[in-house]
Amino acid sequence: MIELNPEEKTPLYEQLYAALADEIRSGQRAPGTALPGRRTMAAQQGVSVNTVDTAYQMLAAEGLAEARARSGFYVQKTYGMLHNRTARPRSQEPAVPEPPSPALRYDLSTGSVDTDLFPARSWGRIQKELLYQHPELLQRGEMQGDEALRVEIARYLSAYRGVECTPQQIVVGAGIEYLLGCLAHLFAGGIAAVENPGYSRTRAVLQNNGIRCTLVDIDQDGLSAQALEESGANLCYLTPSHHFPTGVTMPAPRRAQILAWAAARPGRYILEDDYDSEFRFDTRPLPSLQGMAGPDGPVVYLTTFSKSLAPGIRIACMVLPRSLLTRYRRDFAVYANTVGRFEQQTLAAFMAGGYFTRHLARMRLVYKRRMESFAAALRRELPGVTLGSVHSGLHFLLTLPGAGGESAMVEAAAQEGVRLRGLHEYYLARPELCRPDTVVAGYSALKEEDIPAVAAALAQAWVHS
Structure with a gap:
């Protein structure tokens, strides 16, 4: 386990990046081997997934790692070929790659939009x-x-x-x-x-x-x-x-x-x-x-x-x-x-x-209708759910006690093909202040005809599993 010090002025993502870069350069992580999944690494280190993702992106930008679609990050083979003369011997046991992620069916992230609405x-x-x-x-x-x-x-x-x-x-x-x-x-x-x-x-x-x-x-x-x-x-x-x-x-x-x-x-x-x-x-x-x-x-x-x-x-x-x-x-x-x-x-x-x-006026009507429909579907499918800040912006907070906690909710949703993020991931410090059992659900990229299926998928992930 990598030792990170939250008390240092250096941000945690830079500390994690520096430690992983040293391991790659020294050969402790062999070329072509998979880095731990972002959520796995976050859980091991007690940091947010954002912190891990930023560190991994920095490794990729420097050419120490490469991102593979639906697979994760791997130690860059080319880098290893150039530097393998100084690498320390490694065990010959083959690396076990992480299983591929489930197919994405519905995107509830906050960075996407419904491209059908573009004028x-x-x-x-x-x-x-x-x-x-x-x-x-x-x-x-x-x-x-x-x-x-x-x-x-x-x-x-x-x-x-x-x-x-x-x-x-x-x-x-x-x-x-x-x-x-x-x-x-x-x-x-x-x-x-x-x-x-x-x-x-x-x-x-x-x-x-x-x-x-x-x-x-x-x-x-x-x-x-x-x-x-x-x-x-x-x-x-x-x-x-x-x-x-x-x-x-x-x-x-x-x-x-x-x-x-x-x-x-x-x-x-x-x-x-x-x-x-x-x-x-x-x-x-x-x-x-x-x-x-x-x-x-x-x-x-x-x-x-x-x-x-x-x-x-x-x-x-x-x-x-x-x-x-x-x-x-x-x-x-x-x-x-x-x-x-x-x-x-x-x-x-x-x-x-x-x-x-005129485009904005149309967008407001569409998104208001979508928000109301999505909120109603979630309340039907998820007994005890609380939705916060539904009347502004294009996302809201979804809290569901008894669903196993935020991390389990995100993982279970992913297994059903639904992408969303936990509120904890946005706490850059003092994560203990984060309200429990809460995820961030964006609906800007969600098709209105998909709303019943999305709500049913989340119910399958969090209630019926």
Whole structure:
């Protein structure tokens, strides 16, 4: 068993990666042999599956391991051939590979969308017209993104999210991760408070770009201003409109306290990730923190079109306060924009023509109906189930006491061909705070006609097994 020290400043995934890399380089893990399954390794080490997955991905990126579809991660054979002269002798017993995973039938993860809802006809028509009529779009565009798109985004954010900004404050980029990397450069040497539980990729991106992260536990109202003050951070990343993954909406008094924390000392900034506020089915979302703070306030607003259009479109944006804009333009002046101009101009025309707002209205109706149908089916099939945060976002928490616990629930669901994740996996620290028997069920990629079968499969996994 690998010795990991939670008290060290080095993140657990880096500790695990370093230990496995040493074992591979020294020959303790022979070329071609399977690494333990992610859940197996997580259970052995007492860490989250996210931690193991990040370590394994780092090994793969360095060429020490390779990922094989439906099989897992294996020590890279090529690496072993290059370095086998220094490898220590191994037992000749053949490695026993893990059994293949059951076939996936239904995806309840939170990162997928229903591609049938994509407005392919209108999107394709606009893009085709641009392709034939505007060959100048083959040339490099503006560093912050084409002005036509930034104008439309500014109008939309003002009307629907209360964001106060000019098009000049908007930066378009290929995904939130890229934009966070840019922000990490602007905040070099800073310390970021990150929500716990939360999105592990955010912390990984910030840390990979030199920002030290400290985890702050949320409560029933989201991130606490007092806990934030005690963290010693000068940056704060949070999802106030719909906390990921618990679904908590930060109320107005708490938002005011967070803004007061930022205003209390120069150099403090809030990174507001508004990743899916378009999907709220009971009331309109509260205005953004950026709108409360104003265009000169200490808030960087981030949002993405991954949920409203598709993850593969790779269009996200951030709104920089004027205090950061001059430095951003100076430091990134030689950078080319990371989103293709045809995609940018297609989205600009899609928004200007009113297609985007009509598409969102349709999506809300579809997803509301799907949420209500899925929730009703689960309540029928799973006696005693509790569903949390069903009226906002595209996932909810599902709690079912007596089903064997979170890990057993995830594994049993997988055996029935249903992919979902346990809430425990999103606790980057202090997993003992996680509510028991709870999984995260996303329904954005779920076909409405499949809902009865999915609920029946989960009942077979958790009730009738």
